[in-house]
Amino acid sequence: MNIFQVLFQTSIGKKAVMAVTGLIMVGFIIGHLVGNLQLFAPPEKINAYAHFLEGLGPGLWAIRAFLLLTLVLHVWMAIKLTLENKAARPQDYVSQQTLRATYASRTMRLSGFIVLAFLIYHLLHFTVRVEGFGTYPHTTLIDGTPVRDVHTMMVVGFQNIWISLFYIISVGLLSWHLNHGLVSMFQTVGFRSRTWSSFLTKASVLFSILYFLANAAIPGSVLAGVVKIQNPEVAGYVCPAKCAVCEAKNAKT
Amino acid sequence: MNVTIRVWRQKNTEAEGHFEDYEAKDLNPNMSFLEMLDVVNENLTLDGKDPIAFAHDCREGICGTCSCMINGKPHGPESGVATCQTYMRSFNDGDVIVVEPFRAKAFPIIKDLVCDRASFDKIMQSGGFISIRTGSAPDANAIPVGKEVADLAMDAAACIGCGACVAACKNSSAMLFVSAKAGQLNLLPQGQPEKDARVLNMVATMDEAGFGNCTNQYECSAACPKAISEEFIAKLNRDYLTASVKSVFKPKPTTMV
The missing domain is CATH 3.10.20.30 (Beta-grasp domain)
Structure with a gap:
């Protein structure tokens, strides 16, 4: 058997693909979260970061293509494995108890598909920037470089309670998905044993909770008014009590 | 009553x-x-x-x-x-x-409550054995086996092949059975020469028989009358992936024409 036959045609191979693609995506979402948490810094920070990412050019497209491939493989294998699992029991039991399977493990398909739907919306909103999905203003960095005002784009987006709610529910489901997914990865590639399975389970629950809280803090703090629009040219901007811009304008007139 | x-x-x-x-x-x-x-x-x-x-x-x-x-x-x-x-x-x-x-x-x-579990026999025939020279009995303890390894192999050997793991699994997966049978032999020195071929063949036969795929929910282990641990499934996964990588790269003997 060549390596492709092992990975895409055998039961354990397909699961290894699930585990490895899952791990890559976990790596991505950690990086993505850290990037997003820059929202709590002055707008300059996240705008410069976004400008840097866009400046990667072909590099950025290579990363995007790689992540898309990972996602496609993960979903494709999930569908394939699920269909095989359904076919393995043509007639179901009239009564069957659940003995120890966790609730998260039994709702992987549901949580996965809702997160996928959210991901598509999320990309249209913030990456493709479809007109009408949000506000896409521009600003300049301190050195005068014209950049997209990602800070304002995010704040305006999350000031919409429905967008924020959808976001919070989706990251909640993603954390739920990871709760089973993380431990599962270790089992699938053979790195889980009774010596540390209990630690592994606790660590992945802890990771899932922290991941959820950190993500939910972003729309949460926008809704709570902690993070405000800081671009004077965008509707909804409220002058702070001590505003250097206004003072300068007032001094001129 | x-x-x-x-x-x-x-x-x-x-x-x-x-x-x-x-x-x-x-x-x-x-x-x-x-x-x-x-x-x-x-x-x-x-x-x-x-x-x-x-x-x-x-x-x-x-x-x-x-x-x-x-x-x-x-x-x-x-x-x-x-x-x-x-x-x-x-x-x-x-x-x-x-x-x-x-x-x-x-x-x-x-019929009624009786099902045909011959697919388990097929899996065993494809690798659940060791090939040895028959003849007079070998000396006892000629091959040293560590106590911990022997105990672990014994845990796996407790499998009676009843099929409760398949019955309990939401996906009708036979992973616990295969992992116990392969794991038992793969742990012991006598099982080493055929270790890679064993896991590759047993998993291939399992897939062919129409069992489902493991989703790491461990219902099998909870239903097992011998309480066999799902950690043998992790071992099977590890042994299988290692054997697959090795089989891709290992040199094949020359065939004379």
């Missing part, structure tokens, strides 16, 4: 099955579940009806022949025992007990 059993009746593999209720009266609570079925069958036979077909052999928990999904759990409500060692005292007087056969594409139903 008296109970009502709601039993799956199915004439043969092709026939449609259905449930039928039978009263089991004046039972001794210390009867095994199979003895209760014997009593019901005795009465059915006296009434000139077809007795319930169920699989059984040793009735002491080591042959792996008895099966049955009892109230939605393979081998009944207790843990770590097979149906033959499930006693009526585990139920309450007046209970309605639902009894179904193990269900899986790879375990076709032969």
